Amino acid sequence: DGGITQSPKYLFRKEGQNVTLSCEQNLNHDAMYWYRQDPGQGLRLIYYSQIVNDFQKGDIAEGYSVSREKKESFPLTVTSAQKNPTAFYLCASSFDRIGNQPQHFGDGTRLSIL
């Protein structure tokens, strides 16, 4: 079964710590994305990657970092510089970056600050 796997499902972070959220896909998609969802808001784009070793900032990239060393993997690091990290994080992928390609989503990681 092809799909996107996000882990862990729930994550707790102490103040001042960096944490990394995992995202793996076996759909052979070139493009991958990270979104953040807050209560009452839509999904906001953090970073996206069109191809291996390339990634671009989205609308709310401050305090986050990513890497794309393999086609299948697009981990997101929430750094201590992100002042309000508590949110639901969604990873997605699509065949390419053209807008008509629907994105496939993982089931999300809920990050909370201890």
Place this chain on the structure above:
Amino acid sequence: DQQVKQNSPSLSVQEGRISILNCDYTNSMFDYFLWYKKYPAEGPTFLISISSIKDKNEDGRFTVFLNKSAKHLSLHIVPSQPGDSAVYFCAVAGNTGNQFYFGTGTSLTVIP
């Protein structure tokens, strides 16, 4: 600046009736318009899309209508079923770069 707005946070409909979900966008340069459905504790799943060259696209019980002059998108579900109860997000996309924006979602409840 919100590029996409879903002004109704929630909607309740009787089973068998039509559900109409609405979405407004601000930029006439968007080329593609999509609807996603989301159940609790799951990621969104793609439902249906339409390109800017069309004004209607149907897929079974789901029809998306696009009114470009009004910058308005709607999703019709008929007949509505209890399993359709979920949060529906509209999304708009351009052809380049990071032009991809989601609305805030409308929570649909279909009452048996």
